[in-house]
Amino acid sequence: MAEEAKTQEEKPQDKRPLVSRVPVKDKEMLDLLLADRGVTYYEEMKKFPVDTEAFKKTLDASCKSRIRTWLKICAHCGMCADTCFFYLANDRDPKQVPSYKIQSTLGEIVKRNGDVDTDFMINCMDTAWGKCTCCNRCGMYCPHGIDMGVMFGYTRGLCFSQGFVPHEMKIGSGMHWIFNAQMDVTVEDYVETCEWMVEENEEYYPGLTIPVDKVGADIMYVVNAREPKHYPQDLAVAAILFHLAGESWTVPSKGWEGTSLAMFAGDWACCKQQVENVYAAMERLKVKRYVGTECGHQHRATITEGPYWAGRKSGDPPVPGLHYVEWVLEALETGKLKLDPAKKIKEPCTLQDPCNYVRNHGLTDVTRKIMSYIAEDFREMSPNREHNFCCGGGGGMNGIGRYRKERNIGLKVKRDQILATGTKFVVSACHNCWDAIRDLEEVYKIGIKWSFLKPILLEMVIVPDHLKPKEEEEGANE
Amino acid sequence: MFKKILFATTSSAICNDASNAAIELAKKHNSKLYIFHALGFPTRGFGSHVVDFKTGEHEYYSPEYVSRIKGEIEKTYAAQLKELDNYTIETLAGVPHTEILRLARKEEVDLIVMGPHTKEDKGALLYRSMLGSTMQGVTQKARCPVMIVSCPVPKEKLEFKNIVFGTDFSKLSDAAFIFAYDLAKERGSMLYLFHALDITPGIGAAIFGQNEIDKCLYGIKDRIKETYVSKMEGFDNYNIRTWEGIPYMEIVKFARRKEADLIVMAHHSKEKDPDKAIIGSTMEQVVMRANCPVVSVNRQV
Incomplete structure (x- = not known):
């Protein structure tokens, strides 16, 4: 502590240190971190x-x-080695064996009861974020059921508590503290975006609304901040599909963000306050069910792990929580949404199984049933379902500049899986996977396309007659 | 008419014709000019890196980077901006058409001005589907008229003394008419109300004889009178023209012959599915071939 005080004394009075053990809770600090390229941050x-x-x-x-x-x-048997995509992508480097990675970091911390130094902690950080995406695949294959993904999640929390956290992750949890969202999108910005999307589309879908804070709706829809920030059309398409399905739905003003970079950052206190925002919205609006957008970690944060962060003894959120794919399947099976079979995807296509709601939440068959509605020639990746490999960008990996090289090497496993299917089209109902697959194409140029489910559904959905816009007078040329 | 103009730029030479037009228009109309440049695509989701549109390089999205890009834009347009007081330069990272639309909506602009595409290869203009996706995205959803400038526009032509309004009698064409009429009224322009009878030959398509064509054209003239002229109160500086042929070709030919300063058209007409109405193919061809700016109208203003 004395050392730290000295370090701080040597700095000019007007310059706050960028590295600290406390989360970022004020805008000034957030801006300082944003202005830094990470260079000063990692030097500090x-x-x-x-x-x-x-x-x-x-x-x-x-x-x-x-x-x-x-x-x-842990018997150091090495059974976990082949399960880790980083191990496979890095020419079977023994340093990438999950058990080695965890024993050499968390194992040492526990053994030494926290008596470790700065260099050790930086190595911990580089391992916990740069060599593991917390995809939990290793845990499935360990004969003892040891889950290195869970342990790295915990290790990240320890690193965060000591200030050793990647630059973007520190910013990410700071965003949640300040904006209750992973990006600087305020409640006003969000509501405004909802209004905008209605304006843009109501002409084509008469009666379209995005009901904000409607009490007693059947569904509360929650998004990923990237949608209002960069892809507001995603929100519009979600609204159109709910509208066409005749759902009673709403979006909350406060509590609209379902993701949690705090989870990736290991900022436990922030995880709790973030998810409590969403739960408060569920309770305030007295909705029957929650539906989250096409995002994997949003589901993990709000539905799978969130209840425990919020101290809910039942282990469940206040109302049943559905991932978007569950709602889609329900709407297709009950006939709320009808698709035109003639518009099915004709070319061979494959499906990315996101770890967070497939391996870690069992929604394995849901996406496959959806594929049967939308694709004529669906081809599985190998391995698939709960055995599928992480996209390569999970756990915050996509966003961290320090590990870009490592991330790109890791993407090779997904690249080879996709190539082996012989398809050029990947359906990915998860933001992180979608990003990783896009980046994979950018890096390796294998000539693929990729898509969320929503745009595909919008292309195929049959608009009921009573929801169609009134026909205009036909032109003279017709 | 144009209190607020949004000029969306790639900040490269390809937008020079559009920048000249936008800045001149702002001067003529005493408009507030918003110069907007989406400076990079945030490829890493929540990460802090962007891909710079100009260089293709990965850049750190910091206040320093933003102010550097703003400075470059200011420098690029310095000479033209000298006589303009009321302008602002806005930049941010994001999907360009989304951010252009967001800003246009927020500031309630009256007109968006932009170039047709972001490809440097001018030869590409000859081919279809070369319109930049940004322009397509903007014209598809914009609530205000969008002026696409794909050729150099001399200052005097920005007086818009000759306006060609091309119609296919669709509902959106009504909106385009209102814009063209209001502008003609304000500028004291000659307004050409133009329709091209589509006689594009196709398999199984009827082949018209000249008499039938003439008969049709007379009918169309009456329809133009009924639909548009009836709405022009006391304005008599107009001319009705109906030609036959391939619509985009005829509009372009007509505009050239009349030395038109501006072509005004509906964004799309027959396509009711908004996702397919990327941009009407007639509009697309006109934008690429016309030798004057083209205004796309997509909403009743």
């Missing part, structure tokens, strides 16, 4: 001391029997 980090006393306390309070047992019983 090299001199940032570990508060070993605080570290011990954190371990005492949070490192329970499950983690300690897992670390102890």
Whole structure:
């Protein structure tokens, strides 16, 4: 601590340190971090001391029997090696074996009871974020059921508590603290975007609305901040499909964001406050069900893990939570949405199974049933379903500049999986996967296309007669 | 008519014709000019990197980068902006057409001015489907008229003394008419109300004899009178012309013959599915071939 105080004293009074053990909760600090390219940030980090006393306390309070047992019983058998896409993509580098990665980081921290130094913590950070996407695939194959993904999630939390967190992740959790969203989109911005999207589309879909804060609706729809920020059409298409399906639905003003970069960052306190926002909206609006957009980690944060962060004993959110694909399948099976079979995708296509709602939430068959409605020639990747590999960009990996090279190497596994299907079209109902696949094309240029489900559905959906715009007078040439 | 003009630019030479037109228009109309440049696409989701549109390089999206790009834009247009007080330069990272539409809506602009495409190869103009997706995205959804400038426009032509309004009698054409008429009234222009009877030969298509064509054209003239002239209160500086042929070709030919300063058309006419109405093919061809600016109208203003 004394060392840290000295470091801070040496700085000009008007310059706040960028690295710290506390989350970013004010706009000024957020702007300082945003203005930094990460260069000063990582330079500062090299001199940032570990508060070993605080570290011990954190371990005492949070490192329970499950983690300690897992670390102890690991037989170092190496069964997890082949399960990790980073190991495969890096020419089977032993340093990429999941058990090695966790034993050399968290294992050492626990063994030394937090008595570690700065260099060690930087290596921990580089491993927890740069060599693991917390996809949890290794956990499926470990004979003891040890889940390195879960342990790296925990390790990230320890790193965060000591200030050793990638630049973009520190910013990401800061965004959640300040905006209750992963990006700087305010409630006003969001509501405004909803109004805008209605204006743009109501002419073509008479009666289209995006009901904000409608109490008692059947569905509360929650999005990923990237949608209002960069892809508002996604929100428009969601609204059109709900409209055509005749759903009673709403979007909350407060609590509209379902994602959690705080989860990727390991900022536990922020995870809690973020998900509580969404739960508060569910309760305030007295909705029957929650539907989250086409995002994997949003589902993990709000539906799978969120209830535990919020201290909900039931392990469930306040109302049943559906991923968007579950709503789509329900709408197709009940006939709320009818697709024109003639418009099915003709070319061979494949499907990306997002780890967060397939391996970690069991929605394996849902997307496949949807594919049967939309594709004439669907071809599975191998391996697939819960055995599928991470896209290569999960766990925050896509967003971290420091690990761009590592991420791009990791993408080779997904690239080869896609190439082996012989298809040129990948359906991906997850923002992170969609991004990774797009970047994969940018890096390796294998000539593929990729799409979320919504644009495909909009292309195929049959608009009921009563929802069609009134025919205009025909032109003279017709 | 144009209190607020939004000029969307790639900030490269390809937008020079559009920038000249936008800045001149702003001067003539004492408009507030918003010069907007989407400076990069945020490829990394929540990451802080963007792909610079000009260089294709990955850049860190920092306030420093934003102010550098703003400075470059200011420098690019410095000479033209000298006599213009009321302008602002806006930049941000995002999907260009989304951000252009967002800004246009926020500032309630009356006109968006932009170039036709972002490809440097002028020869590409000869081919279909070379319109930049940004322009397509903007014209598809914009609530205000969009002026596409794909050729050099001398200052005097921006007086819009000769306006050609091309119609196919669709509902959107009514909106385009209102824009053309209001502008003609304000500028004291000659307004040509033009329709081209489509006699494009096709398999199984009827082949018209000249007598039938003439008969049709007379009918169309009456329809123009009934539909548009009836709405022009006391304005008599107009001319009705009906030609036969391939519509886009005839409009372009007519505009050239009349040395038109502006062509005004509906964005799309027959296509009711908004996602397919990327841009009417007639409009698309006219934009690429016309030797004057073309205004696309997509909404009743």
